[in-house]
Amino acid sequence: MNPMRMRMDPLTLLRDFTMRGELDKIVRLNTDFRFGDEYTFPCSLETAYRSTKGNRYTLETLVHYIKNHHLKHTEYFQNTLALGIPSVTLPDRKPILNYLQGILSTTDSIEYLPEDPSEDPTSLNQQQQPSQLPNSDQIVEEVQVPPLDFISMIRAAEKPLKDRESLLECKNRDFYGVLVAATKREEERQRMESHQRKDGLVAKSRLMGSSDDFGDEMGYDQTPKPKMHLKIGEGVPIILVPSAFQTLITIYNVKEFLEDGIYIPTDVKVKQMKGARPDCVTVQKKLSRDRAVTAYEVRDKPAALKPEDWDRVVAVFVLGKDWQFKDWPFKDHVEIFNKITGFFMRFEDDSIESAKTVKQWNVKIISISKNKRHQDRAAALEVWDRLEEFVRSRSHS
Template structure:
């Protein structure tokens, strides 16, 4: 046997789960448990600390308070006094509401040592369950619908005058008496049986209506026409669209005789007049008495007309190569540069600084040029190629149009052989320039005078590399959007 719940715990449980609490007479029902309204809970009333008497709130007091918790305290006290119910004191309001509604799991005003009354378990009989279930399953029908069903039921049981004449069974007087008696019986049955199954009556009336329905047209009769046949119209339409095929152009196949045996000396029968006509070859011709020019150009070179041009074979043309849209980045080839072909993939693709000496120590091989795969998108699922070179002399005029960025060191000789006569001011107007340095290195004076974006890296704090090198791509995207929008980026 489990531990029986106390009234305060049941009240809190039913309020939190929003279940119904039933008050009947002098009892309060919590499902199968019932308590008297005057039963005391273990919730202490607020009192003077000097007083030694403990007083507890009753179950009726707490339930009434929860029903009227929205009222002002003064109004609630007057209303409770008018109904002769003990009121909850003002200092207990906030703490009591928080505990009952589940906002707090414990309360200091609960006396765990208080003696509690055992609840009474309510037993429900099987007949009561059947009554409750039948009431809950009974369909709800409005009063107007009930009156309509009663009228239909009484009308259906009446026998009309026409039916009496056809059946010739009863007279009109008897018919009226039978109808009145039937109506009286129906009303008496309805008054004594309130649980009449109106839904069954409505279903019966609907079935009668369905049986009386007749289809005027179906999907087959809709397609039928009484005054016109569509066969002739459709056939004439097809005959007008299909072209007539003449049988005069076809030769009747002659019946084949017995197959003749093959003879290697009987090849003349396979020779046709137009066998060499397409190739313009004269098998009986000779080059005797002709000069070399006539042999090379042919006899009828000058006699060709525009009509023979259609017979000439077309001259194959080499397809024009499409212009590359891959951006190009130029980096210095000097050994003192922080960026080179050894570590450019680590810097610009992985956004992490690795020195050139570290790459050489790991056995990295220097390439002539590097193709970077820049990852873009929210999930880095899109890659854009960038070509990186350190020898500008190998670039063609078309390649210089694809140069979008250059890393500079501050030396004027770096721009020797570049377009615009190697003038940095004019070069940086179309090419975005960058300078990479460590934070303890001093900035070159010429770099500060040019329009160069300086990227400063820390020698030891590698977690800052991604933010610094990420600004390289942000600046380059803005530059390409205005200066090189035709390239892929």
């Protein structure tokens, strides 16, 4: 093999630069790679390294891989996909890395094409040698040769891969999906910050007669208002939800439904949850422009309530099963739903039989659609209107 060919071979040069730790000296300029101040090769040039699939890796693929070989294969593959660069296959990763880093001196995957001087890359330091002029004795007849148009020759050999229009089309790249994902992350961040602020203010709910200092903190109207002497016990009012998964509202999804007016199935919320199952969730009404902030505790373990806690229970989401009220400190359903307002959540297209028992109780039936999520807000407002009306009537009774 021609030693000059080996010295100027892009695969050999890439290996030399890798072993010397000089990958930073391989710089991309438009559609070419410049190796230091000596050589320039087209990015799309096929190297002598043949993949296990049979194709030859381009210089662009190998340069990008050796500079990013530390990435896991899934991350590396997604990166090449985003940049539109062919990737190194998983079986080829280690052999290529070992060869370029000098661990292997050669490999059967390297196959050099037959030598063609016209394909040799141009050295930046190579000086063109002047052609040897013939002696006057050799001149037989002067022939007029037209000058060569090198630019036209180069353009004739070019193979355009992309034009302006194809670049603007951005095929296989969903920028709308990126925008939606970024928006969701920002909304989730704002929601978490809001929840952290509110959790510190639960005990000072204005419904329970908060102090003037609290109103000043939150920017509420400081006009003196008579404090309610509620008969619902001291502390934050409690809403009970079933612990069974067969009900629509549970401790997992109650916050999104009551605060944001969005119903998310319990099984979906459980998969999204990180950390332990919550014993208590704080909710506040955010679906209106009321200046008063009302905080509620949502729990799903009635057996854990102390006797004084029952005085704070103002609402319950029912299953429609009698066993839900076992061991409650009330004698029957009439007493329960006189002291506590009840709600029964159902899908609007469920059979009437599902609400047959509930219709005999003094509870509010709330219907939502299985698919039309934009209707959830109206259903959540129904709950809030009934709950606030009940709390006002109970407070003044």
